[in-house]
Amino acid sequence: MPARILAPLVGEPLPLDFVNTRPLRARGVAAPADQFGSVSGLQQWLAMEADRLSYVEITEPLRRSVIELREQTGAALDAVVDSLVPPQPTIDAINAALRGASSHAVLRWSGTGGYLEVIRDADGDGALLGALAEAAAEYLASELCAKTRRCEAPDCDLLFSQTHPRRRWCSSTVCGNRTRVARYYDRHKN
Ligand SMILES: [Zn+2]
Known part of the structure; x- marks a missing residue:
């Protein structure tokens, strides 16, 4: 069978990429280590998300603060996927991170016209936590949030946005092929 995903899955809405770095709560399968288990692992993920998160x-x-915010964001998204109301502590934690990272827009001008750049008032730590919390809050408050799904492969629980029905x-x-191959062998076992 093709290998399960070992590198972090990126390219979903940022809060889903963020939560998908959790170690898989795989059932009976050796789960990959936590991408954020080390400072260098988190730094590597930030580099992969460089178009959406500042260095x-x-x-x-x-x-440790990023992992804590990931736990809370993950618990909120898990609730949404299971058609439950996110627990209040998860919402409180996201709001606390939002409060710690105020930002303001600045009008800039390029050759062809104006555009807004968001400037974060916080230092590096608050800025990263604030950016992650802001992305989570915007996603949880958006219509897209209702399209959040959990991978159907039996030993995978990554989240994705079901933009294709x-x-x-x-x-x-990876998971699609793996599941199809497993079903093929099941059918041809005897
Ligand atoms: Zn999967």
Whole structure:
């Protein structure tokens, strides 16, 4: 069978990419290590998300705060996927991170016209936590949030946004193929 996903899945809405770095709560399968299990792992993920998150120097206390915010964001999204109301502590935690990272827009001008750039008032730690919390809050408050699904492969629980009505897997080339191959062998076992 093709290998399960070992590298972090990126390219979903940012809050889903964020939560998908959790170690899989795989059932009976050796789960990959936590991408945020080390400062360098988190730094590597930030580099993969460089088009959506600004570079900040990761420290051990910041790594722990990011993991805490990921737990809360993940619990909120898990609730949504299961058609439940997100627990209040998860909403409180996201709001606390939002409060710690105020931002303001600045009008800039390029050759062809004006555009807004968002400037974060916080230092690096608050800016990263604020950016992640802001993305989570915007997503949870958006219509897109109702399209959040969990991968249907039996040993995968990555989240994805079901922008295509027939999408069932986090990755059709990994979990989709794996599931199809497993079904094929099941059918031809005897
Ligand atoms: Zn999957």
